[in-house]
Amino acid sequence: MIYVNNNRYFPPEALAKELANRKLSQRLQTVGYSHEKRPILSLDLGSGPLKVLAWSQMHGNETTTTKALLDVIDYLKTTHEGATLQKALHLKLIFQLNPDGSARYTRINANEVDLNRDAKAQSQPEMKVLMEVYNTFNPDLCLNLHGQRTIFAAGNTKLPASLSFLAPAADPERTITPARRVAMQLIARISGQHTTSNVWGIGRYDDSFNINCTGDYFTAQGTPTILFEAGHYPNDYMRKETRKLVTKSIIDCLKSFSAGDYNNNTTEDYFAIPANSNHLRDIEISNVTIVNNKEITKSTFFVQYKEVLDNNEIIFTPEFDGSDCKLSGLKKIQMPEEQEKYPINRNDFADVIMDSLKKFIQL
Numbered sequence: 001m002i003y004v005n006n007n008r009y010f011p012p013e014a015l016a017k018e019l020a021n022r023k024l025s026q027r028l029q030t031v032g033y034s035h036e037k038r039p040i041l042s043l044d045l046g047s048g049p050l051k052v053l054a055w056s057q058m059h060g061n062e063t064t065t066t067k068a069l070l071d072v073i074d075y076l077k078t079t080h081e082g083a084t085l086q087k088a089l090h091l092k093l094i095f096q097l098n099p100d101g102s103a104r105y106t107r108i109n110a111n112e113v114d115l116n117r118d119a120k121a122q123s124q125p126e127m128k129v130l131m132e133v134y135n136t137f138n139p140d141l142c143l144n145l146h147g148q149r150t151i152f153a154a155g156n157t158k159l160p161a162s163l164s165f166l167a168p169a170a171d172p173e174r175t176i177t178p179a180r181r182v183a184m185q186l187i188a189r190i191s192g193q194h195t196t197s198n199v200w201g202i203g204r205y206d207d208s209f210n211i212n213c214t215g216d217y218f219t220a221q222g223t224p225t226i227l228f229e230a231g232h233y234p235n236d237y238m239r240k241e242t243r244k245l246v247t248k249s250i251i252d253c254l255k256s257f258s259a260g261d262y263n264n265n266t267t268e269d270y271f272a273i274p275a276n277s278n279h280l281r282d283i284e285i286s287n288v289t290i291v292n293n294k295e296i297t298k299s300t301f302f303v304q305y306k307e308v309l310d311n312n313e314i315i316f317t318p319e320f321d322g323s324d325c326k327l328s329g330l331k332k333i334q335m336p337e338e339q340e341k342y343p344i345n346r347n348d349f350a351d352v353i354m355d356s357l358k359k360f361i362q363l
């Protein structure tokens with residue numbers, strides 16, 4: 001692979017550099033501009049009859065799938081299988097649909113709108129660009145590429161959902177329309193190509209219908225659409241392993257779509273993927289001595305990292321996130337015994353509790 005980056009931050013400048021390295025100028029174009037007039041770039045690959053539209057970083061802080069798209073390009077351009085796929089498919093890849101959010105490392109765009117809630121209103125310049133490309137390209141399949149936080153588990157387990165998928169609903173009744181069925185079958189196929197283990201899993205996202213979400217909107221228009229979520233792989237906060245999993249998933253998806261073998265999968269296979277559950281937290285601290293309404297007792301605390309952009313790097317800042325017994329920590333730490341003499345007041349503000357925790361353990 002050409003691309004090396006140890007940072008979760010992936011702004012438009014980094015993307016431009018990576019694209020320039022790949023000498024793709026022939027079929028690379030600016031399809032529109034963001035609110036702050038940053039270009040939105042799209043790349044065409046392949047010349048086949050089946051059209052696939054993919055877009056990443058519609059949420060600017062979800063960078064893993066953009067990097068995976070670069071790896072997919074390398075695969076398509078450097079392998080024999082990739083050359084075959086390019087004869088079967090015409091791909092249109094939109095990188096960083098939200099370049100302003102990508103520059104700021106925010107989910108929202110510069111107008112503070114979540115683009116994935118703007119599909120129906122189409123109030124934002126970035127969504128207008130996506131809709132124009134969708135309407136003129138008229139894809140047979142859409143890939144809606146996202147990233148998810150560390151909190152998601154694959155089902156009611158302690159396994160992080162390193163990948164999650166959704167075949168969005170096309171109506172409030174969640175009817176399995178022909179388009180939705182194709183998305184379900186493809187997801188079942190892609191999931192089946194992975195070998196999950198006792199450290200990671202694959203989750204299925206909630207399918208409540210929301211016409212403002214891009215995937216629901218396109219599925220309602222009759223276009224099979226797959227939501228990809230790049231999640232947390234154990235100890236992989238830079239998401240290098242996740243990036244590989246996403247790259248493989250996209251390639252497997254393209255292969256299956258061109259070969260048509262997803263037809264061997266059923267909607268039951270899709271529903272057999274465990275539903276996502278959001279009960280994971282970054283750190284679990286057990287044996288914490290607390291004082292709660294004058295009573296001294298023991299508790300388990302949870303800490304969640306907040307991602308903060310600082311001088312072109314993402315700093316993972318620990319924040320106290322409660323003591324709900326239904327939660328489970330990805331990393332488990334035991335509070336040292338000496339803390340018993342200094343009970344933490346459970347009713348203090350979160351930042352005060354955090355300071356108390358930091359006196360005894362390194363976070």
Ligand SMILES: [Zn+2]
Nearest residue numbers: 059062146147
């Ligand atoms: Zn997202």
